[in-house]
Amino acid sequence: MASASIPVYNSSNNPLENSSSHNASRESLKMELLADCSLLPGEERIIDKDIIYICPFSGALKGKVFITNYRLYFKSADADPAVTLDVPLGAIGRVEKMGGASSRGENSYGLDITCKDMRNLRFALKQEGHSRRDIFDILFKYAFPLSHGLLLFAYLSQEKFEENGWSVYKPMEEFRRQGLPNDKWRVTFINANYELCDTYPTILVVPFKATEEDLRKVCTFRSRGRIPVLSWIHRENQAVICRCSQPLVGMSGKRNKDDERYLDLIREANGTAKLTIYDARPSVNAVANKATGGGYEGDDAYQNAELVFLDIHNIHVMRESLKKLKDIVYPNVEESHWLSSLESTHWLEHIKLVISGAIQVADKISGGNSVVVHCSDGWDRTAQLTSLAMLMLDSHYRTLRGFQVLLEKEWISFGHKFANRIGHGDKNHADQDRSPIFVQFIDCVWQMTKQFPTAFEFNERLLVTILDHLFSCRFGTFLFNCESARDTNELRSKTVSLWSLVNSDLSFYQNPFYTPESNRVLYPVASMRHLELWVTYYIRWNPRIRQQSTMGLFTVHHGSLHSPPWVSSQSTMGLFTVPMGLFTVPMSNAQYYTET
């Protein structure tokens, strides 16, 4: 084995319960070793301490906490089976002292830890002798290394894997797979030094007819220089998805001939009669953006384009929504009026809007029309929409490696501001830039996998693993805001990619029901009737909620599969014969009327 130690996330049969507070005893045995000696390569022990973990499910538990430069690990002393906690420090959002030296009541003196992964932890310590001072200081320092002039753990990790995840995505290869460049679209290196746009990748695909000079001119009219560039092209009808930021129209309603002509070049490329511009925002917000110099493409300026608003709200709304969701699921699931409480968080409603926006994009493309997608800056909602639409349109992205490419391309290389949205290693927990946009996107993907259980090569574990390491800082994959920052910080040479871990054990993330079907467009149903709360992610810390995983079903019971085969069904009574007994008694006669 090339990997010196078996990665924790990789070693159990059920990763979804891996770091849950109630672990199987087999698990804790392994972890005991880990806490005592075998840490991740590069991981170092900092402190350990007797402590009481106030578990919201099993009550106060005496035990020992170990803090390394990577994780907080707790093991209970006398509970049977032992209760363990394994929390990457990166998942910690906030550390607070609770109670004072003179606080009364049992376990009232200690630490309160808010995590980014939908849980909170409380520890109690002895009241005498400032017992929590050292542990608080250490936790505060190592959970927020960037605020203390330290390196993120990804830069300290010495992990080795058989696969090199950094080679998963090669922009040229991906464009070639899509059949690019061709006679309508060309590859440009104008951004090789991030001079055109510092938040874009170096390799861009633009209309063949647009010169470098055109690009520079368009650049001045798009927020943060994020000009419309190609994300995906339909092999048969040559319709394209382009992404960009809002035009800088401003209060005076400025126009820019170059921008107008440029969008028309996109339209022309496959002979689309009208280019559709999807503005992800609610129209009110788009209008309001004019006040700060932004805006949207007006009808008179862009005559060959139609503009559609998709009504998706901004990062602040999403952040508050997830916060509300956490309130009703952690530590306990809201008991009375669960569904109404769920509705009042609006979380699934936002999911619905994102998915239905992506459906509209995918539908337009299938119909042969090119589209341009943007929001304000084109790195949050835009990334959600383009990547979901691509997932619907292109079966390659539904494979294990294809999905990695999709994330690398639409999210990482196009500058979704992971560092700001997640706040890696940063102590400022109230930062208004933080928002669970990527979590929301992964939730949308999960909703799609629920609706199409055979269409995706990867399973739920992959999605949960991705979200775990979105926060963990163990891998470089989700660090920094954009490619230029990654280059400056030599990310790819100094850290390990998450895909190294995943691709070294692909079978673990495989969906046994996967049925490859190329050229098939998936249209999920964006109705609340079909959207579900992702219980195995959002409520996974609650031991009462033990959802059956379909993978589990299959692997455990394949030995005794039994049953007649699946065959098509047509009832002998037929589809349209209705036995008289099935007619209902009318509530009121108003239901029955004749029209003549």
Added chain:
Amino acid sequence: MIIHCKDLRVFQFSLSFSKEEDAKKIFQGIVHHCLEPKSLRCLFAFSYCENTSYPEVQRKKQTVMFDSVEDWIQDMKRTKGNCRVVSENSNFELSPKLPQFFIVPSNVSDEDLTKYQGKGLPMWCWSHHSGCALFKTASIPLVQEDNVPQTYMEKMLTAVAHNHLYSVKTEDLSDTLPAVQDILLSYNKFKQFFLIDNTTEFWMSDMKWFSSLDNCGWLDIIRQCLQKAVEVVECLEKENTNVLIMEEGGSDLCCVVSSLVQLMLDPYYRTLLGFQSLVQKEWVAGGHAFLDRSNHLHLKDKAESQSPVFLLFLECVWQLQQQHGPAFQFSETYLTVLSDSVHVPVFTTFLFNNDSHRDNILRAESPHTQRSPLNCPTVWDWSVQFDCKAQDLFTNPLYSEKPKQDTSVRKSYRPKHLRQLSLPSSAFKTPPKKGFFKDEADNLKKILGVKRLSRWMLSPSSESPQTSSSVREFYEAWQTKPLDYHGLLLPCLDGPSIRVWMQRYLRWIHDVQILGGGPVAMLSKVSEILGEVQELQRQLDRHGCTLTSNHKGARPRAKTASVIAARSSVRLSSSFPFVTSRNWLFKPAIPTSLLQSLMVTGMAGNLADREDDGGGPESLV
């Protein structure tokens, strides 16, 4: 003309091209045949039976019908019960309300049987392997000053207690679960969400979907029934006490709870035939008033007694099945089809109020008056409704069959230890110190009897918060043990776990069809894999390397794989009966009316107006 069906289909016909009198005729015809009051003999079943020669052979193939003493004795033997089988009612001499055959605690005397027309008589439902058992009864209204019924009740309770360790717990379901009328009210509200005939209406209602669901209370009623069943299971499994559940009439919620308890405790009832037997035992023989509850006859005066109690039971079963799929041999499609069949007035199963009612009518309607009663099909003769291929959809391909045991043998002996494996914790078990109790039987009997009785008199509401937390603990204790699909199953009752039975309720709504997706996509894949496995096994067999297989029963079907392969390229609709989608307009459903329903109000409002990233675009400056 718009027609709303009980299976939630909505049809719309335009009559603009028909003559007015024709339209009238059609309209009146439908109303006459399906909405006007009529007598039982006018039901289609009778004309159907008279005109159909029905092969007797198929009848009762395997489902235990509980229409003979032997069936009852066998079921009691199977569960190692030790009670008294009563056959004195075979001609309904004791009471027409009582089943032809039934079982009571062995201490009930002949004299006791005849009092109160069967009310208050504890009817045996099922015996736990520890010896304690579940009984149900129709409660006797307790009139003050009149001590007689109470003494009788006490006597009956003592008889129940005598069954095992002199302990008994009682539960009056009329006090703790919603009344049948409330169930109907809630269901009527609930079903309106699905009687949707146009797209606009559908998407308009989409945003408020969760709170509407919540407000109609249907899911909450399901939760309450499941919770009650878990409470009873806890008494039987953890405390090993006898349980007597009662309600007025004793044949509605008693049936729901007792059947759920048996499903949770006894894996036999989770097989297809076992389940059908359970319905026969608890519902058909148990005297659930199917005729009144479904109001087949559309009688005005019976409108009040109408209530979807049986559907409520199926809903609860569906919840269990969703949570513990591999434990059930039947599929959700089976449950959907069964719930539809209640309204098909052809099957004797759902046409009558009780045994004697059935017996009377069938005898009276028989063309050969002197000979056997009219021979009608039961709903279990699925071939009447469905061909073999459709019936294949009734079984769950992921059913985890008990290894090394031939489940096709109905009354297979289940060694005790196998089921005990699934006990929540053996530490909880009361040690069976039977000997000790026997010594002081007479003294204890009195003391315990009185003690328990006083507890029974307690108002249940005062106890409920406590029971709810004890149920929670019981569930948690059970959950920490490894899951055994052939042992005790408990449902998770937390909000996110109780869900809407999509297959049944959304199947006719075009906008929610997932083309090429849904659970059916996975099922067809599973079957495909199964076909491959069987094919491989067949090849292995042919090469003489006979596997020491533990499922000899699963005979390979040669054609399976190819049949499936041919199908896999076709897209199935996600709703039963899973029509292939070739003729369907392959267009995504795009939610309309998103704008007006947009929602972020009040406090969140100012958030919504804000910029994503602080100040305006830099390039502006």
